[in-house]
Amino acid sequence: MFPELAKAYTPQEIEPRWARAWVEQRLFQADAASPREAWSLVIPPPNVTGSLHMGHMLEHTLIDMVVRWQRMQGKNVLWLPGTDHAGIATQMVVERALAEQGQERKAMGREAFVEAVWGWKRQSGDRIQEQMVRLGASCDWSRARFTLDEGLSRAVREVFVRLYEEGLIYRGRYIVNWCPRCQTAVSDLEVTHEAETGKLYQVRYAAAEQPGEYLTVATTRPETILADVAVAVNPADGRYRGWIGRQVRVPLTGRTVAVIADEIAQPEFGTGAVKITPGHDPNDFAVGERHHLPQLVVLDETGHMSGEHAGAYAGLERFAARKRMVADLEGAGLLAGVADHGLALGRCQRCRTVIEPRISTQWFVKIAPLAEAAVEVVEREEITFTPENNRGIYLGWMANLHDWCISRQLWWGHRIPAWHCAGCGKMVVAREAPAACPGCGGGMEQDADVLDTWFSSGLWPFSTLGWPEETADLKAFYPTSLLITGFDILFFWVARMILLGVHFTGQVPFREVYIHALVRDADRQKMSKTKGNVIDPLVVTEKYGTDAVRFTLAAMAAPGTDIALAEERMAGYAAFANKIWNAARFIFLQLNQAGAGAPAGSPAELRAEGGNAVDRWIFSRLNAVAASLNRSLGEYRFHEAAETLYHFFWHEFCDWYLELTKRREDKAVAAANLAAGFEGALRLLHPVMPFVTEELWQALYAGAAPHASIALAPFPAAALDAADAEAERAMARLQAVVTEIRSLAAKANAAPGFAVRWSGEDGGLEWEQVRALTRAGATAPVERIEGHLHRGRAAGMELQLAIAGDAEAERGRLAKERAGLAARLATARAKLANEGFRQRAKAEVVAETERLAGEYERELRQVEAALGALPEA
RNA sequence: GGGCGAUUAGCUCAGCUGGUUAGAGCGUCUGCCUUACAAGCAGAAGGUCCACGGUUCGAGCCCGUGAUCGCCCACCA
Numbered sequence: 001m002f003p004e005l006a007k008a009y010t011p012q013e014i015e016p017r018w019a020r021a022w023v024e025q026r027l028f029q030a031d032a033a034s035p036r037e038a039w040s041l042v043i044p045p046p047n048v049t050g051s052l053h054m055g056h057m058l059e060h061t062l063i064d065m066v067v068r069w070q071r072m073q074g075k076n077v078l079w080l081p082g083t084d085h086a087g088i089a090t091q092m093v094v095e096r097a098l099a100e101q102g103q104e105r106k107a108m109g110r111e112a113f114v115e116a117v118w119g120w121k122r123q124s125g126d127r128i129q130e131q132m133v134r135l136g137a138s139c140d141w142s143r144a145r146f147t148l149d150e151g152l153s154r155a156v157r158e159v160f161v162r163l164y165e166e167g168l169i170y171r172g173r174y175i176v177n178w179c180p181r182c183q184t185a186v187s188d189l190e191v192t193h194e195a196e197t198g199k200l201y202q203v204r205y206a207a208a209e210q211p212g213e214y215l216t217v218a219t220t221r222p223e224t225i226l227a228d229v230a231v232a233v234n235p236a237d238g239r240y241r242g243w244i245g246r247q248v249r250v251p252l253t254g255r256t257v258a259v260i261a262d263e264i265a266q267p268e269f270g271t272g273a274v275k276i277t278p279g280h281d282p283n284d285f286a287v288g289e290r291h292h293l294p295q296l297v298v299l300d301e302t303g304h305m306s307g308e309h310a311g312a313y314a315g316l317e318r319f320a321a322r323k324r325m326v327a328d329l330e331g332a333g334l335l336a337g338v339a340d341h342g343l344a345l346g347r348c349q350r351c352r353t354v355i356e357p358r359i360s361t362q363w364f365v366k367i368a369p370l371a372e373a374a375v376e377v378v379e380r381e382e383i384t385f386t387p388e389n390n391r392g393i394y395l396g397w398m399a400n401l402h403d404w405c406i407s408r409q410l411w412w413g414h415r416i417p418a419w420h421c422a423g424c425g426k427m428v429v430a431r432e433a434p435a436a437c438p439g440c441g442g443g444m445e446q447d448a449d450v451l452d453t454w455f456s457s458g459l460w461p462f463s464t465l466g467w468p469e470e471t472a473d474l475k476a477f478y479p480t481s482l483l484i485t486g487f488d489i490l491f492f493w494v495a496r497m498i499l500l501g502v503h504f505t506g507q508v509p510f511r512e513v514y515i516h517a518l519v520r521d522a523d524r525q526k527m528s529k530t531k532g533n534v535i536d537p538l539v540v541t542e543k544y545g546t547d548a549v550r551f552t553l554a555a556m557a558a559p560g561t562d563i564a565l566a567e568e569r570m571a572g573y574a575a576f577a578n579k580i581w582n583a584a585r586f587i588f589l590q591l592n593q594a595g596a597g598a599p600a601g602s603p604a605e606l607r608a609e610g611g612n613a614v615d616r617w618i619f620s621r622l623n624a625v626a627a628s629l630n631r632s633l634g635e636y637r638f639h640e641a642a643e644t645l646y647h648f649f650w651h652e653f654c655d656w657y658l659e660l661t662k663r664r665e666d667k668a669v670a671a672a673n674l675a676a677g678f679e680g681a682l683r684l685l686h687p688v689m690p691f692v693t694e695e696l697w698q699a700l701y702a703g704a705a706p707h708a709s710i711a712l713a714p715f716p717a718a719a720l721d722a723a724d725a726e727a728e729r730a731m732a733r734l735q736a737v738v739t740e741i742r743s744l745a746a747k748a749n750a751a752p753g754f755a756v757r758w759s760g761e762d763g764g765l766e767w768e769q770v771r772a773l774t775r776a777g778a779t780a781p782v783e784r785i786e787g788h789l790h791r792g793r794a795a796g797m798e799l800q801l802a803i804a805g806d807a808e809a810e811r812g813r814l815a816k817e818r819a820g821l822a823a824r825l826a827t828a829r830a831k832l833a834n835e836g837f838r839q840r841a842k843a844e845v846v847a848e849t850e851r852l853a854g855e856y857e858r859e860l861r862q863v864e865a866a867l868g869a870l871p872e873a
Numbered sequence: 874g875g876g877c878g879a880u881u882a883g884c885u886c887a888g889c890u891g892g893u894u895a896g897a898g899c900g901u902c903u904g905c906c907u908u909a910c911a912a913g914c915a916g917a918a919g920g921u922c923c924a925c926g927g928u929u930c931g932a933g934c935c936c937g938u939g940a941u942c943g944c945c946c947a948c949c950a
Contacts, residue, residue: 005909007909007910008910008912009910009912193946193947200950217950218950219950220950221950232950264948264949264950265949265950266949266950268949269949269950270949270950273950274949274950275950276950277950281948281950282948283948283949283950284948284950285948286948343949343950344947346948357948389877389878392876392877393876393877393945393946396876396946397946400946400947487944487945490945491946518944522884522885524885524943555886555897555898556885556886558886558887560878560879561878561879561886562943562944564885564886566884566885566899568884568885568898568899568900569885569898569899571899571912572898572899572912573898574912575910575912575913576912577912578910578912578913579909579910579912579913581909581910582909582910582912582913583909583910584909585909585910586909586910587909588909589909590909635889637889639886639887640887640889643887643897643898646897646898647897654909654910655914658909659914662908739915739916742915742916743915743916743917745915745916746903746904746915746916746917747916747917749903749904752905752907774915775907775915820894823894824893824894827894828893831892831930831931834930834931835930836929836930836931837892837930837931838930839930840929840930840931841892841930841931842892845892845893846892848892848893849892849893851893852893852894
């Protein structure tokens with residue numbers, strides 16, 4: 001006996017149970033020694049202190065769909081999970097939390113602070129894993145990794161040392177992006193530019209020898225005037241030819257600087273003269289190098305004025321200093337003008353603080369030598385992108401790269417494996433700490449900086465598999481098969497993995513990249529805590545069920561467009577889960593009535609066993625759906641897969657197949673096909689809706705399932721011989737007739753039991769089935785139909801309901817239909833009369849058009865006859 | 874300043890290489906407690922596919938111009 005299921009589906013009870021069971025049974029553990037074809041994917045590791053948001057759920061849903069589908073194909077699948085230490089982000093989060101307890105990082109000291117972060121990490125990391133488990137992510141938890149694990153840290157040191165030895169890592173004093181709040185250098189990518197309106201100040205620089213003569217320069221940052229070392233004009237700018245080589249007085253200081261000729265000054269901009277401040281501007285830094293100018297610094301690492309050149313402004317915060325200086329310039333009559341000015345201020349990606357370019361000693365990776373191979377593998381399509389346009393974006397970025405600043409003045413992260421001798425100043429870069437200075441034998445101290453968090457994530461696809469050891473995992477699962485991630489980290493992460501992966505393993509880190517969309521709220525707004533429009537995956541999961549939310553995300557994940565997530569959609573797919581549940585209730589009832597047992601096995605190819613045309617039809621459809629899903633999933637057209645499943649299960653399997661089962665005489669055969677068909681449908685649905693399908697699949701086998709889980713059963717493959725065109729045609733005929741009769745009955749407001757009369761060839765239509773589906777009491781053929789109302793046509797037959805009705809309304813309806821048919825017929829005929837169409841269109845298209853033209857013509861004749869037969873008004 | 878994407882039903886979106894009457898979900902309207910499901914069933918209404926021009930036998934789809942919205946990149950002080 002099959003179980004009697006609860007009246008409604010309750011994901012809140014069922015989902016957590018399976019989520020736990022899957023983990024406990026270690027169902028998704030990969031086997032490096034398996035002879036089966038390997039398929040692998042590494043998770044984009046979430047920040048260890050973050051909690052999972054809707055973007056993660058989308059990402060994990062898409063990944064899990066592909067992973068489950070691949071696993072059901074019989075492959076040896078590894079989905080490797082893990083978390084990222086996320087240097088700057090995590091340090092900020094913990095600093096903020098500590099501040100609430102009145103603690104301060106610097107006061108704590110490095111060791112205590114790092115220990116505190118580790119404590120935080122343990123808690124938070126567990127929570128992330130719990131959430132993922134609850135969402136059904138079929139990862140191999142035995143292989144979970146963290147970027148600061150010992151193994152991964154070893155990989156980081158190995159890569160750093162090798163790059164250093166190859167001359168691809170260097171250390172030097174350069175101007176870098178500096179965040180005065182985070183007090184660390186950041187890479188170009190971590191600076192975001194947004195259009196803002198600022199002010200452009202015109203400041204007069206007095207000629208040193210000719211009092212009263214001024215050179216006016218334009219600047220947006222007057223406070224850096226104090227660090228000026230020159231004024232540049234364009235050598236081609238006739239206005240200033242006489243100034244080149246002369247000295248001008250830097251306003252508000254006693255210093256004089258030279259006017260130099262340099263292309264950096266563009267005659268069209270501002271006044272055409274530009275102040276040169278190598279200490280505080282990257283362009284000016286380059287000018288300074290060209291002209292061998294000194295580098296003056298007036299701002300410290302916190303963005304306050306300081307140093308011998310800060311003068312009276314020392315100690316002032318940079319924007320306060322600016323205000324004061326503008327006032328002073330005005331007072332001194334040196335301010336020639338102020339104008340609003342549109343500019344793109346660089347801000348720190350993390351804290352939105354305005355970036356202050358600053359000279360400091362940092363570590364860099366030379367990108368150009370690495371980029372060549374990283375470009376080639378994409379050009380040769382060893383790595384492919386979906387959507388494809390990302391390939392162009394990637395190549396464009398690769399073609400135009402600056403060196404990568406990898407050192408950060410933070411505490412949380414991988415310490416740079418370089419040691420400095422306090423005595424002789426010698427530096428050693430090594431995999432392990434040197435015992436003593438090889439130069440003077442003195443003690444050595446490790447570099448205080450840590451590495452950019454993306455340096456370690458860049459190694460993720462191979463460091464997680466054991467590199468630099470030649471592990472079995474590395475051999476079995478590298479290169480990984482696919483990467484699914486968001487556009488926002490295409491450069492940060494995807495590009496770096498390719499750069500480093502190709503260089504160190506000689507292979508691509510992954511063969512395909514799928515870039516998913518951004519999840520927005522129902523009004524297409526970005527979700528943000530400040531706007532309060534955040535949809536929490538755990539909340540909606542609890543409300544609608546994980547399966548429903550997963551289905552929603554999949555259904556909306558059309559490649560390339562953002563997802564506007566609305567709760568109504570989730571409610572709709574919760575109803576779908578319930579529909580599946582209720583179908584199972586009905587099916588179990590039928591099976592019990594027929595005294596049937598569980599389906600035999602869980603075959604890769606689905607075929608009807610005996611049965612009638614309707615059985616052959618549903619199995620034909622199941623196979624078509626399997627073929628369609630295998631194609632859509634292979635092309636990452638997730639929305640298409642979801643839509644196919646939804647439509648098939650609800651509107652074909654339930655609305656037609658289950659309904660037709662109700663009146664069948666051959667109960668035993670029907671039950672067997674019903675069970676087998678449903679079993680196949682569950683497997684097709686499983687990658688998107690893992691929970692409800694597992695529950696029902698297990699119930700269907702009542703403890704004697706052919707696999708430990710539906711997740712390990714084969715995904716249905718399309719069996720060519722199961723396609724049954726004849727059964728599909730017969731079913732299409734039935735559907736057309738039934739739909740037409742229902743429509744007529746609705747128009748006529750017919751009570752159940754109405755009679756249907758028909759004329760024409762019925763092509764072997766099962767009228768018994770028509771009666772079952774339309775609530776018609778009787779159907780009878782007639783030679784000709786005349787004089788009655790409520791006529792329709794379907795499948796070449798004329799149909800009539802024997803019910804009186806309004807002649808005028810019927811006349812109007814028929815006239816409208818006649819006009820429509822006449823128009824379609826005219827279009828089809830025009831097409832067929834067209835030489836170009838006949839010659840150039842595909843043969844099937846022409847044949848189909850011919851068939852349709854014939855059909856329109858027949859129907860038109862019927863409509864005209866029906867119109868003529870209507871009683872006079 | 875460069876580059877990319879979007880504009881299709883009241884709303885949210887599909888529509889893959891040009892070819893049947895442009896589809897779905899939600900919403901709306903009408904009728905149904907038909908013994909799996911009212912989280913349901915049946916039926917219906919609703920579209921100048923942003924605009925203009927072009928290519929083609931044929932355009933929602935290809936090309937051009939423009940409009941509106943959005944995103945990414947960029948060292949014009």
